[in-house]
Amino acid sequence: LVCTTTAACHLHPHSWTNATRRTLSLHPTPLPFFSPVMSSVVVFIRDLLHRIARNNWPLMGLITTAEHAIVAAVVIRYLKVHYYDNLSLDSIINAVPGAAMAVKAGMRSEADKAVADLFPKDLEPTLDQIPKKGRPHKMIFEDLKKMRQLDKFNVEKGFGLIYTPEQKGHEEFVSEAYKRYIHSNALDPTAFPSLRKMEVEVCSMTLSMLHAPKGACAVMTSGGTESILCAVKAYRDRARYLWPHIREPEMLLPKSAHVAFEKGAHYFGLKCVWVPLDTKTQNPDLQAMRRMATPNTVLIVASAVQYPAGTMDPIPEISQIAAEKGLPLHVDACIGGFMLPWVEKLGYPVIPWDFRVEGVTSISADVHKYGYAPKGASVISWRTADDRLHQFHAFAGWPGGYYASPSLLGTRAGGSIAGAWAALNAMGEEGYLDQAAKTMEVCKELKKAIADIDGLQVVGNPAMTIVCFETTSSELHPFAIADVMQKKGWKVSRQQNPNSLHVTLMPCHFNVRKQLVEDLKHAVETVRKQPNLSHEGSAAMYGVLAKIPTDTKVADFLKILFSRMFMKH
Numbered sequence: 312l313v314c315t316t317t318a319a320c321h322l323h324p325h326s327w328t329n330a331t332r333r334t335l336s337l338h339p340t341p342l343p344f345f346s347p348v349m350s351s352v353v354v355f356i357r358d359l360l361h362r363i364a365r366n367n368w369p370l371m372g373l374i375t376t377a378e379h380a381i382v383a384a385v386v387i388r389y390l391k392v393h394y395y396d397n398l399s400l401d402s403i404i405n406a407v408p409g410a411a412m413a414v415k416a417g418m419r420s421e422a423d424k425a426v427a428d429l430f431p432k433d434l435e436p437t438l439d440q441i442p443k444k445g446r447p448h449k450m451i452f453e454d455l456k457k458m459r460q461l462d463k464f465n466v467e468k469g470f471g472l473i474y475t476p477e478q479k480g481h482e483e484f485v486s487e488a489y490k491r492y493i494h495s496n497a498l499d500p501t502a503f504p505s506l507r508k509m510e511v512e513v514c515s516m517t518l519s520m521l522h523a524p525k526g527a528c529a530v531m532t533s534g535g536t537e538s539i540l541c542a543v544k545a546y547r548d549r550a551r552y553l554w555p556h557i558r559e560p561e562m563l564l565p566k567s568a569h570v571a572f573e574k575g576a577h578y579f580g581l582k583c584v585w586v587p588l589d590t591k592t593q594n595p596d597l598q599a600m601r602r603m604a605t606p607n608t609v610l611i612v613a614s615a616v617q618y619p620a621g622t623m624d625p626i627p628e629i630s631q632i633a634a635e636k637g638l639p640l641h642v643d644a645c646i647g648g649f650m651l652p653w654v655e656k657l658g659y660p661v662i663p664w665d666f667r668v669e670g671v672t673s674i675s676a677d678v679h680k681y682g683y684a685p686k687g688a689s690v691i692s693w694r695t696a697d698d699r700l701h702q703f704h705a706f707a708g709w710p711g712g713y714y715a716s717p718s719l720l721g722t723r724a725g726g727s728i729a730g731a732w733a734a735l736n737a738m739g740e741e742g743y744l745d746q747a748a749k750t751m752e753v754c755k756e757l758k759k760a761i762a763d764i765d766g767l768q769v770v771g772n773p774a775m776t777i778v779c780f781e782t783t784s785s786e787l788h789p790f791a792i793a794d795v796m797q798k799k800g801w802k803v804s805r806q807q808n809p810n811s812l813h814v815t816l817m818p819c820h821f822n823v824r825k826q827l828v829e830d831l832k833h834a835v836e837t838v839r840k841q842p843n844l845s846h847e848g849s850a851a852m853y854g855v856l857a858k859i860p861t862d863t864k865v866a867d868f869l870k871i872l873f874s875r876m877f878m879k880h
Contacts, residue, residue, distance in 0.1 A: 418868045422875040436879045467823050468800040471815035476683045476746045488733035489685045495725025506725045509732040517690045520652050521665040529692040530717045535645030536571040538675035538691040542641045543575030545702035550609035564612035565595035593620040593771030604636045615644040615664040620770045621777025630670030639672040648676020653747035654775050684734040687727035749821040750776045760828040781811040788845035795834035
């Protein structure tokens with residue numbers, strides 16, 4: 312690596328990649344950007360040291376190593392300052408011949424081991440091609456039943472992936488609604504006008520719940536990520552229309568904002584400017600947010616609530632910053648949108664966050680989370696129809712005819728729209744209030760239990776039904792606690808910065824809340840008595856990932872892991 316860097320200094324920096332392929336000398340010559348006097352001094356000192364150590368090979372080796380290290384540091388600093396603002400350890404590793412290939416080979420090997428550990432052998436893919444002859448339906452259903460049982464996912468002991476109310480018959484009811492529209496497509500509203508009616512009504516009910524003003528409008532999407540991607544795309548296009556001089560658009564968002572915003576920035580060519588969080592409250596630093604807004608900022612983001620700790624961003628104050636800067640404000644309420652209105656009506660303290668805050672220009676809220684609709688249903692709401700226009704895409708030059716789409720997808724599953732419409736009508740405000748009351752009761756009891764357990768504390772100040780907690784003792788690793796909980800069937804999420812555990816509570820947890828608390832106490836005591844658990848299981852795996860020197864390399868490993876997951880071995 313040092314030799315590569317040394318050789319690179321002899322070329323123009325834009326030939327960096329070619330420099331790595333040169334035959335490398337172990338004796339660097341003075342750098343071309345040194346002044347003649349400085350170069351002479353460097354050569355004199357180097358020659359003097361070499362004469363002193365001429366017959367002392369260990370000393371010569373030490374001097375040579377130090378020499379290369381100094382040159383490497385100077386070159387990296389020079390290139391970083393003058394040519395490559397993003398020069399990093401990743402780019403240097405990638406520049407070294409064979410290094411990137413060796414790293415990828417190691418990652419593939421580790422990914423294969425992880426896949427073998429993560430998935431049951433009975434669920435390894437076996438089919439290679441479409442059967443020559445169709446199999447009997449009964450046999451296929453038996454296979455489906457067997458595979459579903461091997462998932463071993465217990466809704467009452469899971470947190471977040473599945474949202475179901477504690478209401479008898481609801482799942483069967485919305486499933487039937489979905490099934491009746493399983494062969495429908497909202498791509499063309501004129502083909503299925505009933506889907507248009509239901510979508511407009513779902514949007515209208517959501518806008519009313521969010522206290523939207525007259526003239527507000529909305530669109531259904533397939534989920535929170537699509538809603539967020541639509542928002543990012545729309546605000547990028549809005550900026551192109553209003554501020555065409557901005558060539559490198561930025562969005563300003565708290566570090567706790569959902570990762571889908573980073574995904575949208577990556578897809579649509581924006582830069583994420585991350586606002587740091589207060590380590591105690593988990594709220595964004597408002598002074599930093601105000602400072603970090605630049606002439607390139609086209610959007611500010613806030614969360615109601617943020618996913619990692621369940622805290623509410625100070626949206627009224629963020630709205631003031633947006634107004635000062637003349638910027639739009641999108642509120643991500645994908646997880647909180649169908650819970651916070653009922654929590655507020657139950658009398659819990661909830662700061663203003665919806666369209667009652669004047670600076671809020673759009674809100675995303677998932678119906679398939681606490682709206683208890685089948686998967687594939689979210690709503691993105693807009694204060695004005697003019698802003699919503701930037702979300703749409705239309706093209707008139709296609710031989711297949713005129714094309715227009717309100718969201719990212721072409722095909723739009725009618726079953727999701729019908730299921731969402733059915734869920735809102737079946738639950739009603741009374742149903743949502745009842746489910747919110749039960750879930751908040753679980754939340755209160757869990758937070759109290761965490762406060763009473765020596766070595767645990769809640770992270771931030773949860774505003775609704777998400778609880779995040781960390782350990783305060785070095786002898787307790789949170790991931791080891793999660794491993795012990797998992798052996799009892801609880802699927803608790805692991806988080807980082809800080810290392811912590813996350814639970815998204817559901818109404819179905821009301822009946823198992825006592826068991827949850829008892830199993831958590833047992834897990835803490837088990838880890839306390841068996842310190843070795845902090846060096847095994849997921850604690851060990853996350854520890855290894857934490858030692859990878861850059862986030863980019865961790866991301867590379869995760870991509871390779873996913874690649875290996877979806878391959879037949």
